Amino acid sequence: MTYLTKSPWIVHYDCSSCNGCDIEVLAALTPVYDVERFGIINTGNPKHADIFLVTGSVNEQNKPVLKNIYEQIPEPKVVVAIGICATSGGIFRECYNVQGGIDKVIPVDVYVPGCAARPESIIDGVVTALGILAKKRQAMQEGGSTTPAKAGEGR
Amino acid sequence: MNELLFLIAFPLLIAVLLLLVPRDSIRDVLVTGSAAVLGIVSLYVLYGYFNRNTVMFDIPTEPWGNVMTIIELLLAVYILYLGVKHRKSFTIALIVLQAGLLLWYEFFLKPGMHPENNLFIDQFSIIMALIIGIIGSLICVFALGYMKTFHHHHPEVRDRRNLFFFILFVFLSAMFGLVFANNLAWILFFWEITTICSFILIGYSETEEATNNAFLALSMNLLGGVAFVGALIFLAITDPSGKSLMLDYLLSSGQAIALVPAVLISFAGITKSALMPFSSWLVGAMVAPTPVSALLHSSTMVKAGVYIIVRFAPVLSGTIEGLIIALVGGVTFLLASFIAISQTNAKKVLAYSTIANLGLIVACAGVGTFNLVWVAILLIVFHAVAKSLLFLCVGTVEHRIGSRNIEDMSGLIGRMPKIAVMMFVGMAGMFLAPFGMVISKWAAIEAFIQSPFGLIFIAILAFGGSATVFYWSKWMGKIISVTRQPEVVENSVTKEKWAVLYILTALVIICALIFPLISAVLIEPFVMNIYGQTTLLPLANLTIMILMMGLLLFMPFTMLLYRTAPKHTGPYMAGRPTDGHAFAGSIGISREVVLSNYYMDRYFGEDKIFMIGAATGWGLLLFAGTLLVGVIL
Amino acid sequence: MIPDLTVRVGAALLYIILAPLVGGLVVGIDRKVTARMQGRVGPPVLQPFYDVLKLFEKENLVVATAQNYYVLSYLVFMAVAGALFFSGGDMLLVIFAFTLSHIFLVLGAYNSFSPYSHIGAERELIQIIAYEPMIILTAVGMYMVTKTFYVGEIATSTIPIIMYLPGIFIGYLIVLTIKLRKSPFDLSTSHHAHQEIVKGVTTDFTGPNLAIIEISHWYEYVFLLGVVYLFFAFNPFIAIAAIIVAYFVEILIDNTTSRVKWQLTLRTAWIIAGTLCLVNLGVLYYLQGVLTL
């Protein structure tokens, strides 16, 4: 039994999104969808968060930021890549400064495709993440690391 | 009786020796040794007299009285000379006035007066003697090492350490004299000696600023001195037998006789303890080397001012004049606490905090009910211990990091861990429950509520008290924040300095733990003696306080729980740190994080608030003066 | 009429055990009511407990090890303050313990060298100086009416304190807004579902430490509402009704106002609430002189 699934707190970071996905993320957090029903809170601070929502692709400028935010989220944590940009780099993939999807820098647990990802699928992604969160918690209790040591190892 | 005379004469003797010593090593031995002797003898005095209430000693007035007169006149000539040399016309005017009055008193009034019991001791004197004998001499020991470093850092200042230590010990001697003297004329003599000692110490570095501030201190204290002489003359005229020159006789002779001298002497006390219209001299005094500040603020000088006012509290109690004096104290407490918020200079914060606490003591003494006198004495004790520790810590820090600015003390816990913890304890002693000052504040609220017009003082305490919380906490926060300067710079602090600091830190904690004992053995009997009733602390609350103290001392050990466990990460920097304490900007620029406290200069600026304080203070004092003239006529 | 020692200790223990439950429930209801006011369904009433239990499941990530100590001290002294209050102790002592515990929170925030928690700490301090005089004056007011500082005696007195201290009560409600971290005075950090850029004093605390802070808040809530009770202590039913109404008003204020600057907070607390308190006390003082109550 874990309470993680009952109170998942989110931190949202805009890597180099076109803002399309960001707006959808925020839409999912509006009173219309009222995610607080599920105990979800949008925190502004990685140190309070459990779920890391990332939109947009990674570039040289925000790589350390992404990494830093990730590192400041206490375990157990899950990363949800939102939109095709975060997944693979999307239409920016070939840009001179773009590295690709965020899994080039940090380990990703859930990919939510779409350009832009719809609020429903974002919520769906978060729900999937909850399952992974619970598993990670269990792994943590049994001891041992919950995330791959290096980014990109899963691929 | 011999102990008392010893405590007055011994420092004097050492002082003369110190004036003559040719070498540092001899001076070190001499100062350390005599400090130990003074400490032990004052403890011996405690042991010998704590259960004997007031003990009078019949010392012949002559020839000592004449010796004192001659010294006083010589000093007046000396000040006159300095005043002319530095063209301080105000000082000249005051010293001429004072000397004139004194001569008049000596030649026309004094003959025929034969006060008898010139020395005495009671519990209050014992407390003061302990403060002077222990804290004062610890500061002298600290000064040994400090002055070496001081001259090392300031080669431009003439090395007059012989004079410096001479004055320090004269100062201690005079303070002992002041608290043991029963003859007002003698008190005045010691009073003037402390004034001149502080004048010389403040001006020690001989810079223009130091000289000016020294003269400021001198003239303000001379103003008080004039009032003091006025009190003597008034007594001599009203009672030619000279009996009422004796403190004990005067205090028991009722308000009709004692009120006028009480108010005049309280005015002198107000100047000496730097309450609001006169606060600038104590603030200016911080140009002196830090041990001097520690001495002035904790165990000597300003404490002489509040000592005498607390002595006269029973006379002031219930009079309008007393209320006005209390108000001067209250206003000072409130406004000085506000000013302290806006100061970045550590010594200035300490200075304003001292001024505020002296204000509180005077407020208690001015209202003067038995509870409040109890509080006032408790405040004197706690303040002396904590403030001396803080000054010495700041002095040490200043020499190591080259600044006395609070903003530069950021992360001191990493650079000077031991000193930082000591400062932490000292500050906690100044404002946190269950340390001393809060005990006093608490008792003060409970006491004021039962006294006439107490509401005003409670409001002052409530608001001033929270200002106190603000400026101490933000300073505390500053020193404990974890920055990236792991280099420890406190290793060069010498052993004797550490010893002094350790003892003082221990004293802060011990005082908070055993204050019920201090109260039961010394303060309560003293109050009982004067008022016939005394403050009794509810046992339940005492137990709770001590339990809280235990808890507070225990809590740091919980850190052991976390010895291995927690994973460390950098502070949150909006995701953009390069290595924990810097923001990475665009085009590869990295900027060190600089954090600064709130000082709210617009609201609590020194100039503005001081203006208000000085105006209120003068207004109140003039009002009291008018009333007094009415009484005299 | 001081109840004997066992009763006092019992009350203190009861507080230490029950206060987090009551406090958490109050917060849960608060969140539900707030959501309804905003036309949302809102989280389950037990959500605060889920949050705290979850936080305990998380890893403890710290900037400096000492943070743990400060946070733990915050909790301990908050509990001590509340326990003293509910065991009928001296109100002033309670207030000083209360301040002490907040200083620990502030120090914990200062401990990490982050601009965000630093500003949070400064603002928390401003809040402390804003509310502290008012709470002391509240205690003084209660003393003037009941002639005692002991909570036990105030709570069992039959005098309708509120009739004598209406000004102080309003002043207390103003500082209650500050203390409950409600808009418009939620300067240093806000509570539950408020959207924040970062979270003030709590910025650099994670997992268990955050949970401890939350539990301390619950202790605090119960204590603060206990003070409201004292105003109406002559009749427990009215008192409980008053607590509910007062809390509802606070939620209403929270949802209808937006955050103000610290300057305005300080001014409101000192000038408006302070004047109300002092005028109230002054009138009381005068009347007591005239009528010799």
Ligand code: SF4
């Ligand atoms: S996935 Fe589409 S909407 Fe989302 S950030 Fe990329 S380009 Fe924009």
